[in-house]
Amino acid sequence: MAMAVPVVGVAGLALVADMQASASGGCVPAAVVSNEDLEDGVFNVxxxxxxxxxxxxxxxxxxxxxxxxxxxxxxxxxxxxxxxxxxxxxxxxxxxxxxxxxxxxxxxxxxxxxxxxxxxxxxxxxxxxxxxxxxxxxxxxxxxxxxxxxxxxxxxxxxxxxxxxxxxxxxxxxxxxxxxxxxxxEAPTGGKAWDGDLGEGEWTAPLPGGKFTSGYGRRNVPGLPGWAQNHVGVDFATPGAGSSPGGPVIAPTDLRITGFNDTDGCVIAKVDNDDDPDFGLAFCHLNSWGVKKGQKLTRGDVIGVEGNRGQFGMSTHLHIEIYKPNAPDVAFPYQGFNIDPEPILREKGAWPQ
Missing domain, CATH: 1.10.530.10 (Lysozyme)
Structure with a gap:
């Protein structure tokens, strides 16, 4: 069962706000060197x-x-x-x-x-x-x-x-x-995880100060069974956390909490704003969390604390999954709803810098 305890104090919340401002994860190119319209032109050539x-x-x-x-x-x-x-x-x-x-x-x-x-x-x-x-x-x-x-x-x-x-x-x-x-x-054709409109909402990085450590797709990690080698999310980690509780995990956009997966320390949610599709999200391997089913969160609200809870021994990190908008309120990996979070998080400005 999740630990229903406060995950950060007042000072921690202030830290989250400061870190959010510097960890939006945006990657807007620096220059336009084509004479084409911005929508169709290519940048940085x-x-x-x-x-x-x-x-x-x-x-x-x-x-x-x-x-x-x-x-x-x-x-x-x-x-x-x-x-x-x-x-x-x-x-x-x-x-x-x-x-x-x-x-x-x-x-x-x-x-x-x-x-x-x-x-x-x-x-x-x-x-x-x-x-x-x-x-x-x-x-x-x-x-x-x-x-x-x-x-x-x-x-x-x-x-x-x-x-x-x-x-x-x-x-x-x-x-x-x-x-x-x-x-x-914007993800180019070929790199899109989902072929619909991503909406106009701006998101923020779910693990302020975290670094990207593992991507979506096949991998070869010694000791993991074959099914687990198909990594259906992306991983971020706070540098230096080791196996101790890590940084605060925050809502990248407005969310509605829909369920939990205690075995893997996952908080499951749906996007809950007027701008974006209602993607499902899972924030996994958390050390603890202080949210309840049905609770609505605003972008930047704390969900829990980065951890290493799960079926396999691992270092502290945040594993995040995104599910198609037609997924049920409580979706799990390998049910056919997973999509690659990276292009979406990048385009929405929520990729760590």
Missing amino acids: PNGWGPLVEEAARTAGLPASVAAAQIKQESNWNPNAGSSAGAQGIAQFMPETWAQYGEGGDVTDPEDAIPAYGRYMAALRNEVQSLAGDDADQLVRLTLAAYNAGPGAVAQHKGVPPFAETQRYVETILDGGQIEFSAGC
Whole structure:
């Protein structure tokens, strides 16, 4: 049973308020270097190459933020970049690929190489189109996977291949597109956890001062059973907490408490504001909490204290899950309602800095 005790004193509440102000988790890009409208333009592309990237993205059928993140990942915007394998230029073309898509241009000239990148990605997109069907997000992911692992591997596995390098590559590009190159930190097509409108509400980080420690999806943690290797939430931890009670866990937005999972120290809630979908949320591995079923919380109200309660030995951290709006009031993991919290928390300004 949860410990119905005050989780922080007056000084602690003041600390939460101070930490909230500096831990909004926003990632609004610093500059706009395209002449396009803000809604459609790409941010943070150097040297006036924004329009080139946007046109290449249109050719490729990719979000401009994804194209920018991929080019940065490949060369860090260096037109003279090269690899030990023989790849060259800002988009890292192999000689045979450049011969096919470069149209006689200079691989080290971005005016030639960025449009060629668009043509090459369009060809890869066409090769995986049938596998994605009408799923626009999946099409972007498969196109990126085809670039990294080859379209043959994507066809063989009928999806993103189960190669750690390829899966990391796809996630790195999509994360970079959202964090560095999109307006208002909006998740690009391919990186959306939920295909509906996220609403206008601004959230705050659920663990002020916490740091991101583990993401959503497959992982390999020694000692955990197979089912638990599919991590259906994200983890944050207060630096230096070890196995002791950690920091205060707060409501990222207005919430209604709907239930508890005592075994894993979870407080379960529904979004309860007029701006956003009624996502379900679970705040897990808490050391203690002082809320009751049916209680309504305002953004910033304390839910409990970060801890390490659960079925497996673990260090102190907050595990947070988000459930689709159609989930019941009390949802549990692995019931088919989980969605990746990261794109939502980032876009809503609730990702730790």
